[in-house]
Amino acid sequence: MKTILKSEITCPNCGHKKVEDMPTNACQFFYECEHCKTVLKPNEGDCCVYCSYGTVPCPPIQENKSCC
Numbered sequence: 001m002k003t004i005l006k007s008e009i010t011c012p013n014c015g016h017k018k019v020e021d022m023p024t025n026a027c028q029f030f031y032e033c034e035h036c037k038t039v040l041k042p043n044e045g046d047c048c049v050y051c052s053y054g055t056v057p058c059p060p061i062q063e064n065k066s067c068c
Helices: 049-053
Strands: 006-010 015-019
Touching: 006 049
Parallel strands: none
Antiparallel strands: 006 015
């Protein structure tokens, strides 16, 4: 199965959506919404903002590896 490298993040504060390229060599722990400027952090139990707010989990999780 091919790893997907794009994910659409949805801001839980304002609902703004944006497709972003996910890093393959690190977890992204912070993400600033370009619309409302809220800084997102992963939900408890998630390794990164893509796993919490994205349409696709981060590459290590897709590949059944431990995330950062």
